[in-house]
Amino acid sequence: MRIGIIAHLKHPIAEPFAGGLEMHTHLLARALRQRGHAVTIFASSRSETSLGLEAICSETAIASVGTAEATDIAFFQEHHAYLSLMNGLRHRPFDIIHNNSLHYLPVTMADSLPMPMVTTLHTPPFCWLESGIRLCSANNNALVGVSQSVANLWAHVQPVDAVILNGIDLEKFAFHADPDPDDYLVWYGRIVAEKGLHLAIAAARQIGLPLRIAGPILDEAYFRDVVAPMLGKDAIHVGHLAHNELARLVGGARAFLCTPLWDEPYGLVVAEALACGVPVAAFARGAIPEIVNDSCGVLAKPDDVRSLAEAGRAALSLDRHACRTRAEEICDARRMVDSYENLYRRMIRSAAHNDSSGHDVPSRFASPNPPIPFVQAERSRAHG
Known part of the structure; x- marks a missing residue:
């Protein structure tokens, strides 16, 4: 054609x-x-x-x-x-x-x-x-x-x-059977207010694990006024990464925190994390409940930091093979x-x-x- x-x-x-x-x-x-x-x-x-x-x-x-x-x-x-x-x-x-x-x-x-x-x-x-x-x-x-x-x-x-x-291209997001020895959580995506990064930082601190952040800063005011003051040794923005670097970062995480403040139409980042074998803790918004089930993630009350922290702690115990299986079932390009x-x-x-x-x-x-x-x-x- x-x-x-x-x-x-x-x-x-x-x-x-x-x-x-x-x-x-x-x-x-x-x-x-x-x-x-x-x-x-x-x-x-x-x-x-x-x-x-x-x-x-x-x-x-x-x-x-x-x-x-x-x-x-x-x-x-x-x-x-x-x-x-x-x-x-x-x-x-x-x-x-x-x-x-x-x-x-x-x-x-x-x-x-x-x-x-x-x-x-x-x-x-x-x-x-x-x-x-x-x-x-x-x-x-x-x-x-x-x-x-x-x-x-x-x-x-x-x-x-x-x-x-x-x-997604499952080959580009290879399965990681084990997380990185340096235990950390990950958040990645476009850094704009509606993606709710500040809530992920707050939840990660309640969970007690450091958060690594990747993505382009597309809302300078939001980053300057809200995100930057929250950064520190336990919350580091590593930049806007190329595909291979991003896949390694995500695959090494204990869990992925997903914090949309709007009805996410799909959530490619969720699919990518699952493909890497990384459990997901996410606000139950938009299409995310269509992707995440009990085998691969835990849904939290939207906009609720405490609920997200509880979901994140629960997600840490989920089987990484089950996360990859879920991605293969419904997220294969x-x-x-x-x-x-x-x-x-x-x-x-x-x-x-x-x-x-x-x-x-x-x-x-x-x-x-x-x-x-x-x-x-x-x-x-x-x-x-």
């Missing part, structure tokens, strides 16, 4: 990844190319060229900046980058477009394309993207939720056509890519049938044996 993937533009699709969306886009493009598909990724200029990159904007041009005037300029630069792309795609020989951006224009303009499009919903509804989906009149656009939690949050706007859990390939093919067949029949075919892309979304399959096993 000839597949075009539309990325978001604020950060490059390259290591070290700014966040889970960048990693997901990179993994999907790379896996599809390895399976023999012709993949072009439309992304920012500093993205990895081996992915078949066509740069449509410099991420430095649209980065969030301080003044209102500069922010307005960035908004229009991003708007026009996507507008130019969507107009150009009308004349490109793609079989399908996968919209992995968070921008309103690609989904709004889906009906202008001659080929079908998949739009993956990576976040709960927010005003711009919600308006784009409400304005989308295309029969050839399928909506995918990255978790059942996300699907539920979008149901009042538009029901999703499939739930496909995100996946190969399952994710299989599901997207199946969806692409159904949509392409539907579009071809529509063209040949000369009339509009109901395009919810149903098939006689549609793939069961991973989360639903897991629930069936759990209750069957």
Whole structure:
């Protein structure tokens, strides 16, 4: 298949990844190319060229900046980058477009394309993207939720056509049967207020183990005013690590503390920790309860440091092999890519049938044996 993937533009699709969306886009493009598909990724200029990159904007041009005037300029630069792309795609020989951006224009303009499009919903509804989906009149656009939690949050706007859990490259997050001799807990991810790092630091101190912290500082004010004053010998920020270094850090931990202050749409960091064999103690928010079960983690009351500390202490005794098994069952990227390939093919067949029949075919892309979304399959096993 000839597949075009539309990325978001604020950060490059390259290591070290700014966040889970960048990693997901990179993994999907790379896996599809390895399976023999012709993949072009439309992304920012500093993205990895081996992915078949066509740069449509410099991420430095649209980065969030301080003044209102500069922010307005960035908004229009991003708007026009996507507008130019969507107009150009009308004349490109793609079989399908996968919209992995968070921008309103690609989904709004889906009906202008001659080929079908998949739009993956990576976040709960927010005003711009919600308006784009409400304005989308295309029969050839399928909506995918990255978790059942996300699907539920979008149901009042538009029901999703499939739930496909995100996946990770299990080989890149190798299993560590034993933790590092220097007992420590780990927290990693984007350092922004909604990730709740300050609560992880407080909980780690109650547990009585040092906390190692990795990730890019994307909210300077939050880091300066809230996080930095809490750092010390028992809470160290080791920086923004490359993939291999990060996997070693995570794999050596006794447990991973996950502290989202919002409904986490999926939680790639949870999947990565489990793949390394590291038990998880996490606030029960968003999709995290879909990934973590009693064999691999302990859920805590959201925003409650004491509850998280109790969960962290309980997680220390969980079996590391069981954590890896859980990751293999529901977090393997190969399952994710299989599901997207199946969806692409159904949509392409539907579009071809529509063209040949000369009339509009109901395009919810149903098939006689549609793939069961991973989360639903897991629930069936759990209750069957």
